[in-house]
Amino acid sequence: MSKKILSALFGAGLAALTMSPAAFAADETLSDFHTEMGGCESCHDEGSPSADGAYEFEQCQSCHGGLDEMNDVHKxxxxxxxxxxxHAxxxxxxxxxxxxxxxxxxxRTAASVLK
Ligand code: HEC
Ligand code: HEC
Ligand code: HEC
Ligand code: HEC
Structure with missing residues (x-):
């Protein structure tokens, strides 16, 4: 896990750390889940969406790493x-x-590629 992921988790409090991903509220959107940790600003410049999504993509990568660093669904x-x-x-x-x-x-499915 990157340092930024860890600090985002600490920022969200210990509750997030002790939950497995499967325990996160499944009826919550990805954006709400991330907003609870770091606000709209964790993805959007000053909270406003960019026209092309490039700024948001940079933010995802700064916490999660790039597609080339992830598994074979991603690479x-x-x-x-x-x-x-x-991941809309x-x-x-x-x-x-x-x-x-x-x-x-x-x-094809994720499972057929990941084997
Ligand atoms: C996990 C990252 C993330 C978080 C957190 C997040 N957004 Fe977004 N949001 C996106 C992405 C990615 C898009 C599509 C980006 C683009 O194409 O410009 C988007 C699009 C939008 C749009 C454009 C309309 C739409 O739905 O496509 C609005 C408005 C918006 N976000 C507002 C917000 C607000 C307000 C918050 C906080 C309550 C927020 N977002 C939190 C990632 C996020
Ligand atoms: C400020 C750091 C940060 C940013 C920016 C961020 N994330 Fe996350 N994201 C996290 C943390 C922390 C978690 C919870 C731990 C985990 O699952 O890795 C998480 C979880 C996730 C999950 C897994 C949720 C599940 O199903 O368990 C997905 C998918 C995800 N993020 C996608 C994105 C996408 C797409 C973007 C950009 C639009 C983004 N993230 C931006 C920190 C971030
Ligand atoms: C081609 C579609 C695709 C793209 C693009 C993609 N993902 Fe994924 N992602 C998936 C699929 C499918 C899964 C579930 C299978 C798996 O675990 O690999 C997944 C799983 C994840 C998970 C793990 C969720 C969990 O806890 O099991 C995270 C985190 C994640 N993606 C983040 C990202 C980030 C960050 C990016 C951009 C750098 C990204 N993904 C781009 C399809 C995609
Ligand atoms: C938003 C569009 C989009 C989605 C959704 C998507 N892909 Fe792709 N995929 C592409 C593009 C674009 C390429 C690169 C061009 C190419 O080689 O076809 C690609 C290439 C690939 C490749 C390497 C080339 C090949 O065709 O074998 C694999 C493997 C792959 N994708 C698997 C997946 C899997 C598994 C999923 C679902 C979890 C998925 N993709 C979802 C757009 C997508």
């Missing part, structure tokens, strides 16, 4: 996608797994 998309192309923060809930068929038409 092949390095240079092609931003995090929010799959305001539309998807914590723990909700992104699907593939909005872009690939061969029935």
């Amino acid at each position: 092949p998309h390095d240079g092609n996608l931003m995090c929010a192309d799959c 923060p305001h539309d998807m809930n914590v723990g909700q797994e992104p699907t593939c068929d909005s872009c690939h038409d061969d029935d």
Whole structure:
């Protein structure tokens, strides 16, 4: 885990640390979950969304690392996608797994790639 992830967790208090990801409220959006830890500013410059999403993508990477540093669902998309192309923060809930068929038409899944 990066230092920034750890400090975000400490900022959110010990409650976040003692919960496994599966214990996070599943009916909460990713954006609400992150807002509780660090406010809208954790992703948006002064709390306002950018026109192209590039600023937000930088913030994701500064805490989570880049696509090239993540597992094989992520790596092949390095240079092609931003995090929010799959993890739409305001539309998807914590723990909700992104699907593939909005872009690939061969029935691939995360499981078939991760093996
Ligand atoms: C986990 C990161 C994250 C957090 C936290 C977050 N947002 Fe966003 N938000 C995004 C991303 C990514 C987009 C799409 C970015 C783009 O295309 O400009 C977005 C888009 C938006 C939009 C544009 C309309 C839409 O829904 O696409 C608004 C308005 C917005 N956010 C407001 C907020 C507010 C207000 C907060 C705090 C209550 C917040 N966001 C917290 C990541 C986040
Ligand atoms: C191609 C779509 C895609 C993109 C782009 C993507 N992800 Fe993912 N992500 C997934 C899928 C599918 C999973 C669930 C399978 C897994 O654990 O790898 C996942 C899992 C995760 C998890 C683990 C959730 C958990 O606790 O199990 C995190 C954190 C995450 N992604 C963050 C990111 C970040 C940060 C980025 C951008 C740097 C990103 N993802 C870009 C599809 C994507
Ligand atoms: C300020 C640091 C920070 C930023 C910025 C940030 N995250 Fe996170 N994110 C965290 C922490 C801390 C967690 C909880 C621990 C974990 O699951 O790694 C988390 C959890 C997640 C999870 C897993 C939730 C689950 O299902 O368990 C996903 C997916 C995720 N973030 C995606 C994103 C995306 C996409 C962005 C950018 C739009 C982003 N994050 C920006 C710190 C951050
Ligand atoms: C938002 C669009 C989008 C989504 C959603 C998406 N991908 Fe991709 N994927 C791409 C793009 C763009 C490329 C790079 C161009 C290419 O090679 O087709 C790519 C390439 C790949 C590659 C390497 C090349 C290949 O076709 O084998 C793999 C593996 C892959 N994706 C797996 C997945 C999996 C698994 C999921 C679902 C968890 C997924 N993708 C979801 C857009 C997406």
